Amino acid sequence: MSIPFFTQARLKQILVDHVGLDADDIPDIGDVAFADLDLDSLAVVEMQLAIQREYGLRIADADAAGLQSTAAMVDYVNVHLATAKVA
């Protein structure tokens, strides 16, 4: 079973679909702070909920506060996907 690989492009799509951002406002690669995308705390929560649903993982509350940029979010998800138990 292959492990899904989370990319900035996927994160961008989630932001477009669930937060209503314009695709043009988010780069496909690189690191952008959520604050620079004008995401308030509720938008970040909504994004995290969408990631949780789509990838079947839970972002711990303690970790969530520290994930404040696209690169941080992508790295976090990939680390957790790689270490998740395979059924």
Next chain:
Amino acid sequence: MNPVVTGIGVVAPTGIGTDAWWEATLRGDAGIATITRFDASRYATRFAGEVEGFEGTDYIPRRLAMQTDRWTWMGLAAAEMAFADAGFDPAGGDPYRQAVITASSSGGNEFGQVEIQKLWGKGPEHVGAYQSIAWFYAATTGQISIKHGMKGHCGVVAAEGAGALEALASSRRALRRGMDAIVSGGLEAPIGPYALTCQESHGLMSTIGEYRPFDERASGYLPGEGGAILLLETAAAARARGARVYGEIAGYGATHDGGLASDGVQLARAIRLALDDAGVAPGDVDVVFADGAGSVELDVAEARALQSVFGVREVPVTVPKAAFGRTYAGGAALDVAAALLSLRDRRIPPPINVERPAHDLRLVLDHSEAADLHTALVVARGYGGFNSAAVLRRATTTQED
């Protein structure tokens, strides 16, 4: 000091935009049809006044539309219209002396419907974060306040069909206590599965698809969506910026039926309180915009109340909402808008579908009866026993403080 109305914005089943709606109202256009927002074929009530062609993203960015309900989209749109109408820019004033006080009767229904279906259909992890801010009654007030930086005495009032008059009364109090400008009025978007179920539970809606207030064939009311935003300013502030004034909120009164059957006694008292507050005698009122509940008992009670205050057939009475339905928090706001425009244009819109008047009221059945109008009374009732009344006076060249 009586605050004045300097801007009006309307989103209604018979028109988007104040001018379009008012022209439709004077013509007597009908805005109630088979519900299309969802399949209501198995509901007892299958007809409503829907605002066709209203898209939130025509007025606000997609990011904001995704975190708000249709009812809030309408409120944001109507607020923009009211500002434009008034030539008023919130950015030009002290943010702490500007506020938003609207009415709401059920909050974000369509948004909530989608989320509650996800909750029970897929599980709690599927409920989005924005439900937390989209559903609650103050969402429209909050979003208007945030968008326009109006940080003063904000609030929301829930009194069902009487809500918008209560919001105007709260606004009047706040303006007397230091606010310069308040965005007020109310809207509702209650056409959805759970929303309609809630409305059906009280048995006051028509199950034969008709809304004929004060008619022999009254069988209940039909619901509608939409409402109006009214920009209120102190008379001094309006004068200082040379604003065009529609009229003043000259008097207000409110009572409650206290859990007893509504027999019109408390409603009559609310009307008298409003007249006294305005320093106006019944004979000075030129037109009454009645609540028009549309069910026999409630119509009888309102007719009795009007007759006890004004006498029989002494004052012209109309119910413009017969054309588009009872819009709950929007109802009295639209009535105030209609009353002010009536005073401006000296024309009274007819109550449509009232063909066999039943209650010895002087209903304005002639097509937009022309009259010299100076003072209007708006009457609004809410399910549960709310009774509110407001006296509006046409703008004069010298508005006294």
